[in-house]
Each structure stands twice: as C-alpha cells, then as structure tokens.
Amino acid sequence: MQVILQETAEAIGRTSGFVQRQSAFGGAELAQTLVFGWLANPQASLEALAQTTAALGGRISAQGLDQRLGERAAGCLQQVLRKAMQQLVQAEKVPLSVWAHFSGVYVQDSTTVTLPADLAEIWPGCGGGHTPGDGAAALKVQVQWELQGGQLTAMDLEAGRTADRNTGEWLAHLPAGALALADLGYFSLDRLAAQAVAGSYWLTRVQAGTSLVDADGQHWALSAWLAAQTTAQVDCPLRLGASHQLPCRLLATRVTPAVAAERRRQLRAEARRRGQAVSAERLQLADWTVFVTNVPSEWLNLEQAWVLARVRWQIELLFKLWKSHGQLDAWRSRKPWHILCEVYAKLLGQLMQHWILLVSCWDRPDRSLVKAAQTIRQHAVHLASAFSQSAALQQALGVVHRSLAHGCRVNKRRSAPATFQRLTAFELAHGLG
Numbered sequence: 001m002q003v004i005l006q007e008t009a010e011a012i013g014r015t016s017g018f019v020q021r022q023s024a025f026g027g028a029e030l031a032q033t034l035v036f037g038w039l040a041n042p043q044a045s046l047e048a049l050a051q052t053t054a055a056l057g058g059r060i061s062a063q064g065l066d067q068r069l070g071e072r073a074a075g076c077l078q079q080v081l082r083k084a085m086q087q088l089v090q091a092e093k094v095p096l097s098v099w100a101h102f103s104g105v106y107v108q109d110s111t112t113v114t115l116p117a118d119l120a121e122i123w124p125g126c127g128g129g130h131t132p133g134d135g136a137a138a139l140k141v142q143v144q145w146e147l148q149g150g151q152l153t154a155m156d157l158e159a160g161r162t163a164d165r166n167t168g169e170w171l172a173h174l175p176a177g178a179l180a181l182a183d184l185g186y187f188s189l190d191r192l193a194a195q196a197v198a199g200s201y202w203l204t205r206v207q208a209g210t211s212l213v214d215a216d217g218q219h220w221a222l223s224a225w226l227a228a229q230t231t232a233q234v235d236c237p238l239r240l241g242a243s244h245q246l247p248c249r250l251l252a253t254r255v256t257p258a259v260a261a262e263r264r265r266q267l268r269a270e271a272r273r274r275g276q277a278v279s280a281e282r283l284q285l286a287d288w289t290v291f292v293t294n295v296p297s298e299w300l301n302l303e304q305a306w307v308l309a310r311v312r313w314q315i316e317l318l319f320k321l322w323k324s325h326g327q328l329d330a331w332r333s334r335k336p337w338h339i340l341c342e343v344y345a346k347l348l349g350q351l352m353q354h355w356i357l358l359v360s361c362w363d364r365p366d367r368s369l370v371k372a373a374q375t376i377r378q379h380a381v382h383l384a385s386a387f388s389q390s391a392a393l394q395q396a397l398g399v400v401h402r403s404l405a406h407g408c409r410v411n412k413r414r415s416a417p418a419t420f421q422r423l424t425a426f427e428l429a430h431g432l433g
Contacts, residue, residue, distance in 0.1 A: 004031075006388075057385075096365070103177035107144075125137050125159070138161070180203075240292060382396050
C-alpha cells in the first residue's frame with residue numbers, strides 16, 4: 001500500500017505532468033487524499049476530502065483540490081491504478097475438498113461503469129446519444145479472481161463497448177491444474193480448447209446453438225439432444241462444436257416447470273427490452289440447467305459440479321460490493337474529469353480494501369465481505385493519518401485486523417443458503433468437515 005500510494009504515485013505525478021513545478025500536493029498526496037477520503041465516505045465532498053489531506057499531514061483547500069482534478073490528475077490516477085492492478089496479494093488458501101484437486105479456482109467477469117458522454121473518446125461505450133446515461137461513454141473493468149487464496153490475479157481497463165469474449169488473452173492463460181469458472185459471455189470454443197491443451201480445466205454453461213457430437217459421430221443441436229434424454233439428470237461424454245469436437249462431459253439437470261416458466265418469462269422480457277426475438281432453442285433450453293466440463297468424473301461428480309458452479313456468483317457479489325457500497329458508479333460532481341478521477345480513485349480504494357480483507361479474514365469461509373468493508377471504512381481516516389509511518393500503519397492495520405476477527409460473518413439462511421453454507425454442508429455430508 002505504501003509503495004503504490006507513496007513512491008509510485010509520487011513518481012507518476014511527475015512523469016504524467018500532474019506536477020509541473022515544485023508543489024506540496026504531488027501525486028502521492030493526490031492518490032492518498034482521494035483513495036482514503038472516498039473509502040471512508042464514498043459521497044465525500046471536496047471539503048471532506050481536504051480534511052483527509054489534513055489527516056495525512058498536508059494542506060489544501062477545497063477550491064485548490066477542485067482546480068487540480070482535471071485531465072492531468074485523471075491521467076496520473078489511471079497510471080497509479082494500473083500499477084496497483086499488477087500487485088498480487090494472496091492469503092493462505094482455504095482448504096476445501098470440493099476443489100482439492102485443482103491448483104486454483106479462477107472466476108472471471110467484468111463490471112461496467114457508465115460515464116458522461118464527454119469522455120466517449122477515452123472510453124467509448126455501446127450507446128450513441130449525447131444525454132446523461134445514454135452509454136456513449138463507459139469503462140469496463142475486467143477481473144480474474146482466484147477464490148482459494150482470494151488473489152485478484154488479473155485486472156484490466158477496457159472500453160465499455162468491448163465484448164467479453166473478445167477481451168485480453170490473459171483470460172485463457174491459467175496455471176496447469178487450475179479450474180476456470182466463467183460467465184456465458186466468455187464462452188469460446190477456441191479458448192476452452194487452448195485451456196485444455198495447457199492442462200487447465202473448465203466448468204461453463206453452453207452457448208445456445210453450439211453443436212454436440214455423440215459417441216456415434218452424430219451431430220446434435222443442444223436442445224434436441226436434451227429433448228431426447230429420458231432421465232432428470234445427465235452426465236455424458238460428448239464432443240463440443242462441429243469443427244472443434246472438443247472432448248467434454250455434459251452435465252444437465254431438468255428443472256421444475258415453474259422454474260422453466262420463470263426463465264422463459266425473463267428471456268422474453270429481456271428480448272423485448274433489446275428489441276430482439278428469443279430463439280426457439282433458448283426457450284427449449286429453459287427446461288434444463290446445463291454445464292460442460294473437461295474435469296474427470298472421479299474428481300467432480302454432478303453434485304460437486306453444482307456446488308462449484310454456484311461459487312462463480314462470488315465475483316458478482318464482489319462487483320456489488322464495489323458499486324453498492326464503494327459507490328464506484330456514483331458521484332457528486334458534474335465535471336467529466338472530476339468524475340473520471342473519482343472512478344479511478346474509488347477503484348484504487350477497492351483494491352486496497354481487498355488487500356486488507358485478504359490478510360485479515362480470508363481464512364474464514366463464513367466471512368462477510370460487506371460487513372468487513374464497513375469496518376474498514378470506519379478505520380479509513382485512521383489508516384490515512386498513520387500512512388506515512390510504517391510502524392504506525394502496522395499498528396492501525398492491527399486494529400483493523402482485530403476488529404474484523406470479531407464479527408463480520410455471513411448470517412445463515414434457510415431458504416436461500418449462502419455459498420459458505422453450501423460448501424460446508426457438502427463437506428459435512430461426505431464426512432470431510
């Protein structure tokens with residue numbers, strides 16, 4: 001934290017042009033003020049941020065800060081953020097039998113922040129209008145997260161219009177023995193084939209329209225093959241793709257008529273919103289929950305696969321934490337460069353927060369990241385005031401650590417069990433806990 005927000009930020013402040021002459025408010029002061037100020041209060045005003053500068057031992061007025069939050073400040077913060085994204089912080093891996101065979105369990109997804117249309121040249125979105133919220137400008141944050149040790153193994157900033165399946169190739173490069181869990185938006189037979197050749201594994205939903213090849217060499221549409229099944233659960237070796245013919249296991253469970261009807265309702269509603277039609281195959285597939293995997297059956301049976309598939313949802317909760325609680329996509333200002341500075345600084349703050357979570361409470365499967373984040377926010381100004389002194393910062397982090405050790409647990413739920421409950425229940429049911 002000190003290297004990124006002090007040494008790195010100070011150097012980038014000079015090379016980026018943010019600091020053009022000798023100043024007591026350089027790149028380090030800019031980064032620390034905004035990161036800790038908005039971490040403590042995501043709706044902090046310029047006056048409140050100026051008070052954070054004072055807690056850091058500096059001095060600036062609200063008007064002076066307002067004048068500095070321009071294009072050069074945004075460029076400086078973006079570079080500091082990219083440097084922070086390259087830092088890999090990991091906790092001790094949580095030992096669970098359901099993923100014991102894998103060198104790591106990686107989930108990947110993206111979250112998008114809609115920006116003012118004036119920023120469309122920097123971060124072009126999918127929309128084309130010029131009114132607030134029209135999507136002409138948007139920033140997409142790509143994230144790869146290893147769940148055993150909690151490490152954010154890869155992050156990148158992309159234009160909002162970039163399709164997930166066209167994102168950086170780093171998503172395909174996993175260590176041998178790793179398991180990838182990805183959303184359907186990343187479904188790519190080329191990527192799955194590359195991961196299999198590299199010795200890694202995948203568990204993913206299947207894109208409608210993907211061809212299947214059975215043991216007799218017959219080609220099937222996915223919906224037609226499922227319609228021919230006579231059991232409620234399926235675990236069958238097949239080949240995926242007419243040309244790829246990628247060896248896999250197809251895992252499927254038939255859902256209740258009520259669940260299938262609700263899925264079709266949602267598909268039709270989404271299609272109306274987009275002005276599109278729903279294909280007959282997608283409507284037919286609503287009767288099933290379907291995944292494909294290259295993990296051998298002795299490592300992952302059907303029951304284990306459903307437990308692991310639900311783990312992918314954790315990255316959605318991480319993004320919800322960043323947006324709903326860190327307010328990554330909310331701001332007080334109407335000035336485009338102010339807003340971009342705020343987005344970069346808040347994302348930096350969420351990274352720092354994640355690092356603290358890893359070293360403080362990751363070893364507990366029932367941890368609540370939301371409750372832990374609330375505790376960290378309460379201590380943000382304390383961390384800021386201690387930031388320049390290593391011993392003082394260690395003491396402040398120790399206070400946070402002790403606070404997180406008491407509480408910050410997910411409440412158990414009966415109707416919709418949390419992920420940790422499903423994982424724990426699986427361990428106990430099989431005599432592994």
